[in-house]
Amino acid sequence: MNIAFIAHDKKKDDMVQFVTAYEKVLQEHTLFTTGTTGQRIMDATSLKVHRFQSGPLGGDQQIGAKIAENNMDCVIFFKDPLTAQPHEPDISALIRLCDVYSIPLATNMATAEILLKGLQRGDFQWREIVKGKEAEGKSRS
Ligand SMILES: O=C(CO)COP(=O)(O)O
Numbered sequence: 619m620n621i622a623f624i625a626h627d628k629k630k631d632d633m634v635q636f637v638t639a640y641e642k643v644l645q646e647h648t649l650f651t652t653g654t655t656g657q658r659i660m661d662a663t664s665l666k667v668h669r670f671q672s673g674p675l676g677g678d679q680q681i682g683a684k685i686a687e688n689n690m691d692c693v694i695f696f697k698d699p700l701t702a703q704p705h706e707p708d709i710s711a712l713i714r715l716c717d718v719y720s721i722p723l724a725t726n727m728a729t730a731e732i733l734l735k736g737l738q739r740g741d742f743q744w745r746e747i748v749k750g751k752e753a754e755g756k757s758r759s
Pocket residue numbers: 624625626627652653654655656671672673674677678709
């Protein structure tokens with residue numbers, strides 16, 4: 619599965635703790651991150667990630683584009699609800715696209731934990747079906 623990890627500054631320690639706890643599971647997946655979050659993950663773990671721009675410089679939008687192309691299966695976004703972000707419109711747009719395309723999105727650690735447990739259980743297999751159907755449709759047209 620393609621999984622995106624994003625954390626606002628005050629949530630980055632939590633994100634490092636989270637991916638460290640699930641490192642073994644995450645090794646089996648393709649990981650995408652915004653810039654600084656990805657750097658922190660790579661510094662703390664042996665995980666390899668595809669790093670986009672930092673959030674305020676367009677990273678959230680780049681992850682949104684992957685969602686619009688049906689190339690993202692899950693988004694783990696540790697948002698800071700207590701700090702104003704200069705790129706708030708980008709954040710809202712990313713969350714909106716998750717809803718447009720029914721992409722599982724966790725915005726806090728408690729939900730992220732449940733999503734990763736589901737991932738381990740195979741609850742994300744429906745994504746393969748959705749992607750397969752889209753590929754089938756494209757090859758017919
Ligand atoms: O701002 C962010 C998400 O909105 C995160 O970006 P960074 O990972 O580059 O800090």
